[in-house]
Amino acid sequence: MPDTDTAVPATEDPQGSFDAFYRATRQRLFAFLYALTGNAAEAQDVLHEAYARAWQRWSTVRDCDSPEAWMRTVSRRIAVSRWRRARNAVFAHRRAGPPDDVPGPNPDNVALVAALARLPVEQRTAIVLHHLCDLPVAAVARETEAPEGTVKARLARGRRALADLLSIDLPEESRV
Known part of the structure; x- marks a missing residue:
């Protein structure tokens, strides 16, 4: 679990630094995702993916009204997408049924x-x-x-x- 830092809003950073945004928001966003997913490892994976997306688009994200709200939206969508993928995999497995028996070696x-x-x-x-x-x-x-x-x-x-x-x-x- 990420360590706690004193929260500094990203808007107080004169350069709009991604590092400062990350340090200021990582604990809150992790807590949000952990509560949402119920799984710490899943929350970390989703958060890492969301931060990677934010970093790639930082010049746009930092100018949003609330970059943290952008992160919550993106991370929630990533989590839902993972749930859907997992659910669809289960349904596909059920539709296909168990695999055919493979004969032993000749x-x-x-x-x-x-x-x-x-x-x-x-x-x-x-x-x-x-x-x-x-x-x-x-x-x-x-x-x-x-x-x-x-x-x-x-x-x-x-x-x-x-x-x-x-x-x-x-x-x-x-x-x-």
Whole structure:
């Protein structure tokens, strides 16, 4: 909660300083918003936003009949806008109903990810880019900054290692 200062009306400040206005009004405006919202954190958030708006328009606000009344109006409107947004979010959530149940992960995908995690990072990267992202060997080579021959070797070694980890029998031509 803001500390209390001796209230000095903004009109007594020869330059119409925003700082003086802030110091003179922050306690009263906080008390107003706290009573209005019933929540100290919400009151502070609204007040900060209202002061930011006042600061941006200070050359106009300081010439108002009552800059503090301007702040009360703006901060009240900000608070009401937040309430409406929150209320509309609740209504939208109720209209949409609860989210659909998301099925659990496929056991095969879990096994594949676990097996990939056991591969060296270079082999894993090559396998994922080539087989899961459908990139050709040349694109994998560019992305990993490795020669195409190296990428092909990593793919071959990675496939053999994955086959062993997943207990899959590879055709003979893949084992060579």
